[in-house]
Amino acid sequence: MHTSFIVFNIIGLIIVIIAAVRIGMKISKASKQESPDAQNKISYDDCLAKNNSSFKYGTFTDTRDGETYHTVKIGNQIWMAENLRYKAEGSFAPKNDEENVKKFGRLYTWTSALGIPDEYTEQSPAKDIEMYHQIKEDNFQGIAPEGWHIPSLKEWEELMNNFPDNSNGIELRSECIWQHPGEDSVGFFALPAGYRFNNGTFCQFGKRARFWSKDEYGKTNAYRMSITENSMDLEGVYRSDAISVRCVKNV
Incomplete structure (x- = not known):
């Protein structure tokens, strides 16, 4: 026993x-x-060096803060090949860490990205009919540097039309940071900066990239471009969320 x-x-x-x-x-x-660094063994510096040798990048310097960006032509459009880093009110460092800004840019609420009052987070800019018509015009600058603007929904669609209908965004995703490396076949260099909810919570760093469109989506949402490791789509998110900004050059 x-x-x-x-x-x-x-x-x-x-x-x-x-x-x-x-x-x-x-x-x-x-x-x-x-941890993004643990997911992918391709270093950011090696990835960037490969892109620099593979694509005919232009450069542009934002006179507001001296930040210089790579630019790339995709189809008939010229895009910044980096997320905007301009420090504006209503912008945040990814994961609340300023050291992330150099690589991933800043995260902006929709009103911050458009450079309009916060009251339009939950109501249409149509309240100010002059502002409303300005936003609807081509090349609406918003928080973008001079000569550049916040993309419209139509401009994001034009970018996506360069790829197969069933594309999951692999042509835009960088080869570094993502768990499953992208192909980055056009030099767009999309990095997964994640996003920030209005309550201060940061989510999906290293897993998802979201970029604002200037166009509204209902009363409290706006269109955004989203890239994950499995999908690429255009849909609405809360304007109070803070996500990345990619600028496109005026035509």
Whole structure:
């Protein structure tokens, strides 16, 4: 009886140890999945160097803050090949870490991206009919530097038309940072900066890229371009969310 009790306890201890090891492995795996650097062994610097040698990038310097950006022609459009970094009211560093800004740019609420009052987060700019018509015009500048503007929904659609209808955005995703490297076949260099909810929570850093359109989507939303490792689409999100901005050159 005593021997059986000892054996029973030993077996129970072994079961507990095995369970603890498995839980530890799951936690370790989850931690690695949350870290972009652990997901992809292609370094940012190597990725950028490869793009610099593969594409005929132009450059543009924002006179407001001296920030210089790569630019790239895709189809008939010229895009910034980096996320906007201009520090405006209503903008945030990805994951609330200013060291992320150089690579990932800043995150902007919709009203910040358009450079309009915060009151239009939950109501249409049509309240100010002059402002409304300005936003509807081609090349509406918003927070973009001089000579550039916030893309319209139509301009995002034009960019997407360069790729197959079933594209998941692999042509736009960078080869670095993402868990599954993109092809970045046009030099757009989309990086997963994630986004910020109005309550201050940062989400999907290293997993998702979102970019504003100037166009409204209902009363409290606006269109955004979204790129994940599995999809590319245009849909509405809350204007109070803070996401990335890519600028397109005036024509």
